[in-house]
Amino acid sequence: MTNAKILVVEDEAIVAKDLQYRLRKFGYRVPAIASSGEEAINIAIEISPDLVLMDIKLKGSMDGIEAAQEIYKHLDIPVIYLTAYADENTLERAKITEPFGYLIKPFKERELQTNIEITLTKHGLERELKVNKKWLDALLRSIGDGVIASDLQDLITFMNPVAEKLTGWKQQEACGRNSSEVFNIANAKTHNPIGSPIIKVLQDGSIVNLPAETVLITKDGAEIPIDDSAAPIKDDKDNITGAVLVFRDTTERKRAIEARQKQIEQEQLVVQLEEINQLKNDFLNLVSHELRSPLSNMKMMIQIIQASLGTEEAQRYLELMESECDRELGLINNLLDLQRLESSSYPIVPDALLLQQWLSWVIEPFQIRVQEHQQTLQLNLPANLPPLLSDSIILERILVELLNNACKYTPAGGEIILSVSHNSLEAPAKTIITISNSAEIPVTDLPRIFEKFYRIPNADIWNQGGSGLGLPIVQKLVEQLQANIQVESSNGWTKFTFTLTDL
Numbered sequence: 001m002t003n004a005k006i007l008v009v010e011d012e013a014i015v016a017k018d019l020q021y022r023l024r025k026f027g028y029r030v031p032a033i034a035s036s037g038e039e040a041i042n043i044a045i046e047i048s049p050d051l052v053l054m055d056i057k058l059k060g061s062m063d064g065i066e067a068a069q070e071i072y073k074h075l076d077i078p079v080i081y082l083t084a085y086a087d088e089n090t091l092e093r094a095k096i097t098e099p100f101g102y103l104i105k106p107f108k109e110r111e112l113q114t115n116i117e118i119t120l121t122k123h124g125l126e127r128e129l130k131v132n133k134k135w136l137d138a139l140l141r142s143i144g145d146g147v148i149a150s151d152l153q154d155l156i157t158f159m160n161p162v163a164e165k166l167t168g169w170k171q172q173e174a175c176g177r178n179s180s181e182v183f184n185i186a187n188a189k190t191h192n193p194i195g196s197p198i199i200k201v202l203q204d205g206s207i208v209n210l211p212a213e214t215v216l217i218t219k220d221g222a223e224i225p226i227d228d229s230a231a232p233i234k235d236d237k238d239n240i241t242g243a244v245l246v247f248r249d250t251t252e253r254k255r256a257i258e259a260r261q262k263q264i265e266q267e268q269l270v271v272q273l274e275e276i277n278q279l280k281n282d283f284l285n286l287v288s289h290e291l292r293s294p295l296s297n298m299k300m301m302i303q304i305i306q307a308s309l310g311t312e313e314a315q316r317y318l319e320l321m322e323s324e325c326d327r328e329l330g331l332i333n334n335l336l337d338l339q340r341l342e343s344s345s346y347p348i349v350p351d352a353l354l355l356q357q358w359l360s361w362v363i364e365p366f367q368i369r370v371q372e373h374q375q376t377l378q379l380n381l382p383a384n385l386p387p388l389l390s391d392s393i394i395l396e397r398i399l400v401e402l403l404n405n406a407c408k409y410t411p412a413g414g415e416i417i418l419s420v421s422h423n424s425l426e427a428p429a430k431t432i433i434t435i436s437n438s439a440e441i442p443v444t445d446l447p448r449i450f451e452k453f454y455r456i457p458n459a460d461i462w463n464q465g466g467s468g469l470g471l472p473i474v475q476k477l478v479e480q481l482q483a484n485i486q487v488e489s490s491n492g493w494t495k496f497t498f499t500l501t502d503l
Contacts, residue, residue, distance in 0.1 A: 004120055007049040008033045009040040009067065010082070011059045019053065019082075026113050037062030037070075044071045051119060054099075056083040065093050078123040080115055082107070110364060148245045149233070150179050150198050157242065166226070166249060168219030183245065188213040188225060197230035201243040207231045216247070225250045348480065350503040351392045355385050355420055355431075362396055363418060366403050374412040380419040388431050389502035390481060398477050399433070401470045402496050406437035409494075414438035433498045441489040449487065450475045 006028050010016035013035070020030045031047055034040035037058050044052060052071060056064040068079045080101035100119040103112065146163035150156050156179055159171040167174070167182055174182045180196040187194060197208040208230045215223040228247030232240045304317055363379060370377045399418075406416045416437045423430045441449065441456060448454045453468040478485045483500035 003027060003029060004050040004116075005029045005031060005047065006116070007031075007040065007044055007047065007052045009035075009037075009052060009058065009064060010055045011035045011057075012055075015055075022109055022112065023053075023116075026116070028116070036060040037064065037067030040064075040067045041070045041074075044077060045074055048075060049077060051100075051116060051123075052077055052079045053116075054079050054081050056081055068099065076127070078119050080119055114365065114368075145246050145248045148174075148179065148183060148198075148247075149242060150202075150245075151242045152202065152240065154179050154196070154199055154202060154243075156182055163247075166216060166218070166224060166247070168222075179245070183247075184217040185210070185214050185226070186217060186223075187211070188215045188223075197228065198243045198245055201230045201232050202240065205232050205240055210247075225254050227253075348391050348503060349393070350389050352387045352389055353392055353395070354387055356381055358392070359399075359418065359420070362399055363403065366407060369407055370416065373407065373410075375407065375410050375414050375416060377416045378418070380417060382421060385420065385422055386424075386429075388500075390500060391503065394477050394480055395500075398474050398481075398498065399435070401474045402435045402498075405470060406435055406439075409439045410437040411439065428501045430499055430501055433500075434495055435498075436493055436495040438493055440492050441487075441494050443489070446487060446489060 006023055008016055008019050008023070008030055010019060010033065016033045016035070020033060023030050031049075032043045034043050035058070037060060040052070040054070040058075052068070054064040054068055058064050058067070064081065064083070068081075071077055071079065078100040080103065081099050082103050082105060084105040100122060101115040103115060143160070144162065146166045147158070147160040148156060148163050149158040155176055156174050159167075159169070159174055159182075164170055164174075169182045178196075179198040183196060183198070185194045185196075186192060194211065194214060197210060200208045210226070210228045214226055214228075216226045217223055226247045227250045228245060230243055230245040233242040233244055235241050304313075359379060359381065363377060366377055403416070403418070410416055414437065416435070419434045419436070421432045423432065445456050449456070450471050451468075452472045455468045475485065478498065478500075481500055481503070483498065485499075486497045488495050488497075
């Protein structure tokens with residue numbers, strides 16, 4: 001995020017000027033430098049920067065951690081600590097302020113820029129998430145339908161204001177009760193009780209619609225004709241975690257339908273009425289399945305966060321929601337990319353790539369990732385490797401997708417190896433790139449791994465999510481470069497071999 005405004009807090013003037021120079025070289029703005037905690041607070045309030053680079057040991061009575069706490073009280077600004085101190089006590093104090101980064105001096109320019117970009121992006125997503133959370137909460141509370149949600153034990157966890165008004169129960173007194181106690185329904189003609197649709201959803205795991213002529217018996221004994229549907233709430237592994245019930249007062253609609261039916265009977269248009277009812281039912285089923293289930297899942301997560309705000313559990317659910325948002329955005333981007341690749345060709349822009357330097361730059365972001373997962377990433381390059389004339393953007397996307405797969409499915413302690421060889425004896429000369437990782441794919445699954453949406457059946461043992469679009473995109477991009485890719489897996493290793501020639 002170039003042109004971002006960054007406040008540098010550093011009491012060593014030479015170090016501060018050096019940081020200012022580096023940041024401006026990256027394209028950031030550094031309108032001010034503070035040398036003390038008190039000065040940092042005043043400047044931050046005055047200029048409202050996008051990010052603060054904070055040294056922990058500062059001159060004066062207030063250190064960087066205390067300054068960060070004060071800034072956080074007044075402004076929603078991310079902080080990255082830059083310090084030469086990594087003792088346990090300092091780390092524990094720093095963690096309390098929830099910084100976005102902690103860099104130990106001395107650090108590399110690339111490391112600094114990467115941390116800044118990640119922080120700015122993550123903070124932006126968190127802001128969007130907060131806005132979306134408020135929007136969803138307002139949506140659920142303002143829609144005209146009643147909404148009741150329960151957990152896996154059929155205990156109510158949420159009611160919106162419409163549901164409170166229709167049932168006569170307040171959310172505070174309804175939460176923790178069985179759904180049938182609050183959502184008491186019966187047949188309008190026989191007054192025989194009807195079982196709770198939430199219980200049926202939890203048992204069958206499918207969407208349930210109420211039978212016709214159903215009335216809701218309110219807390220004070222009044223009867224309201226209703227229409228509704230109930231759907232399961234599922235986690236990202238398709239496990240049922242609860243159910244959501246959406247219902248509405250159909251009094252006015254029933255009156256309108258009855259009037260319309262009389263008119264149709266008089267005009268002998270019974271067939272048209274049946275078609276209208278069928279269209280209505282199809283629409284309700286579609287809306288229930290396609291829109292309400294995702295909203296219900298997000299709503300349940302919001303309610304859980306609200307109930308445990310300020311705890312580690314709340315942070316965990318926020319991270320899950322952020323992860324789910326990222327996953328959905330990734331899926332959408334992959335679908336769009338794949339659609340473009342299938343419908344048209346990417347424009348090819350050849351570059352002369354010095355692979356020794358270029359590949360080191362490509363794999364650099366993965367070095368921290370493999371260290372965090374206790375993996376190793378090795379780059380094997382021959383001496384005097386000639387330049388490769390190819391499209392750097394397409395080639396980078398191919399390698400990033402393959403390296404992502406390798407990182408995801410390589411177990412802790414495993415190895416990832418990126419190797420390059422050059423065959424100048426053939427005409428045209430070939431450059432061969434291989435990415436190997438210490439994880440084996442079953443032989444029966446190898447022929448299908450480039451199929452859209454295909455995932456290895458037992459891939460969940462790695463606890464990795466995926467859309468099954470990464471490798472199909474790789475295959476299409478390989479075709480754009482008029483190259484070929486092969487995969488083999490045996491003896492505990494999987495190897496992707498990518499062979500290409502100069503464009």
